[in-house]
Amino acid sequence: MKDIILEVKNLSKRFTLHLLGEKMVPGFHKxxxxxxxxxxxxxxxxxxxxKSSLIxxxxxxxxxxxxxIIYYYKNGNSVDLATCSDKEIVDLRRERIGYVSQFFYTxxxxxxLEIVSQALIQQGIDKNKAERKAKSxxxxxxxxxxxxxxxxSTFSGGEKQxxxxxxxxxxxxxLLLIDEPLASLDKKTKDIVLKEILKLKKRGTSVIGIFHDEKELRSFADRILVMENGKGIKIYENHN
Amino acid sequence: MAIEKLLSKARRGYNFAFLDEKTKREIRRKTLKAVAIPGYQVPFASRELPIARGWGTGGLQLTMSLIGPQDTLKVIDQGEDDVVNAVNLRTLIVKTTGVKTTADTARATIVQTRHRIPEEGMREDQILVFQVPYPEPLRIVEPKERETRRMHAEIDYAKMWVFLYENIVKWEEITIGSRYPVMVEGRYIMDPSPIPRYDVPKLNNARTLYLFGAGREKRIYAIPPFTEVKPLEFEDHKFRVEDFKGKSCQLCKSTDTFLNELITGDGRIFRCSDTSFCEKRRNNPDTPKHLR
Amino acid sequence: MKEPILKVEGLTKIYDSTIAVNSISFALYQGEILGIVGESGSGKSTLLGCLYFDITPTSGKAYLNKENRSIFELNSQEKRKLRNFNMGMVYQTPHLGLNFDITSGGNVAEKLLMANWRNYSDIRKRLTTLFERMELSLDRMDVPLSTLSGGMQQRIQIAKALANNPEVLFLDEPTSGLDLSVQARLLDLIKKIQQELKISTILVSHDLKVVRLLAERVLVMKEGRIVEAGLTDQILEDPQHPYTQLLVNSIL
Known part of the structure; x- marks a missing residue:
């Protein structure tokens, strides 16, 4: 199991809207x-x-x-992200799991600069070093x-992203979870961002990334999960 | 019975020492409690007396409940034996007990005082009874009795300290003149009655039993012999006594006593506040203040 | 987050006929801000009041710092000591937490004096640090508290609460009743200070936006009970309980 970081088993999400007469809204299924x-x-x-509900x-x-959602720590311990305590999730978010949402809550x-450096400071990196890294x-x-x-909040969509x-x-x-990271970017910045994400991956970070363009995905993803109507209809190895 | 005879001679229609025996016993019980809890204000059932409340009735009730036929009494008001308040109190006690009186601190067994501690050091076999107008030291910072009681119970004295802090902020020193609050045995903040700051250090580690009576406010408290009594102070703003540097008593020439300032036709002069000690010094300039 | 610094078990406060707080249990972890939301009357302020010893709970336990005796079992002197040395509280309005008869600096100094600071110049130095940290001008230190604006008075409350570097900080609606711009500045300040000092904090607010800004975890209270607990983003994006859904839908 040492080479596996995440094992998602029969994961489903439904929303119950109590204010609308207990209306059920499906997210995804199994x-x-x-x-x-x-x-x-x-x-x-x-x-x-x-897709977004999944990540x-x-x-x-x-x-x-x-x-x-079994998450494996490097030391072999594992935890179910679906049921573990909020505290464990907070710790994982601080130390190990990153998330880039589709819509940026500024x-x-x-x-x-503070937004970027704060994430590093929370990991225990000292302020000066964190700011240097953030600036770079x-x-x-x-x-x-x-x-x-x-x-x-005053930035353009692409800058915010x-x-x-x-x-x-x-x-x-x-583990990095990213939701349409390239959506509002132009060709030049798209390439730069992708390059940085792939650099992270090269250093051992696992990535789950949502991209609406399957063709684009084929140029860099190791495997591709295709979803339709809340179901994973196929998952395939991508050999470029 | 010899004592019975003495009593009947003294009382002239009153019980010995005016108060009835049960009242005296109650006051003595409360006094014992006060001695057992240094600095703690013990409530007591203050009685009506032929003197208006606020004129020393607390001290008077303590004296009346403690005094016996063999005692020798001294009563002072601001250090003087012969001012009207002291004379009246003394007359009442003598009329109802027949005890001997004296102006000499060293010869008295019970000294009742208003606003001073005698200059001469007092001994283990003497009792000093203070008349107290306002027993609650926290009253200046907290009007509610219920609240001040809670503050004492929980040693919650921050408000008092804030008062002192603000004193320094405003005046660069603590400006309290008399009634300087003291901490007794590290536990209770106590009002030492309106003695001058000059007398405050005499409360610490004294040989004599100090009893405090507030008649109107119905409280008794005590400092037993050899109790630690410290004025409230900051490490860098120490408590200071009144400064009489360069001044001396016009009568006895003493330079080490608490002096009263008098304005006369010739200008300002200073005299000892403790008149009987002043007289001793006049007769013998070498009379020591401290016990050996 | 390491160990819980505060563990509350079955805390209950019953007034004559109403149960203000109904067997509440939760843990506050070292260095986190825990939000408690709920409408007025939900018991959230009563809960804080119990933990800060302003209110005597009817039953329940709370353990601070791995102590094996509940803080409610302590005698009044021990409670006071804990409150003075280990806890800080910021009430909803300055009138609840401050003394308007004295100077603003005196109010902050009170907390230091409670914790037995007895050196005047040390106190003044500490006040200067706190005033600077709270972005309060030093010439406001020795003026009567009543001459300060509401926002400044609230910052004095925070300075007082932080004076002794408490282990736990309680914030009871610290910004409600202030103008929006003043509120924003104060929230930023609280966030900044919390990040610097890493004080474990409970923030009570009826305003989910305030909680979103500061807290990583949230408890939702209704009628004295916790109806939902979760990560702040989960509570906001996927609220489970009908009441929480109503609350989230009510954000302006």
């Missing part, structure tokens, strides 16, 4: 897959197919309705230096 260390799993499918369940932003009145990542992402101190990705990947993590 999805299973395993993820190896250092593997890039691309997830693709039409919008509404349950939100893994990150515990959504509570899974049934199934298991924390008010916090500069983009932001520069690589072509965020102009005069914006480092600015609040991202890059800050969002930067704060997730500047630190060392074992």
């Amino acid at each position: 999805v299973s897959f395993t993820l190896k260390r250092g593997e890039f799993l691309g997830v693709t499918g039409k919008s509404g197919s349950g 939100k369940c893994i990150y515990r932003t959504y509570l899974p309705t049934e199934g298991e 924390i008010p009145r916090i500069s983009c 990542m932001l520069s690589r992402f072509l965020i102009p230096e005069n914006l480092f101190g600015a609040y991202p 890059r800050v969002n990705i930067a704060q997730a990947i500047t630190r060392k993590i074992d």
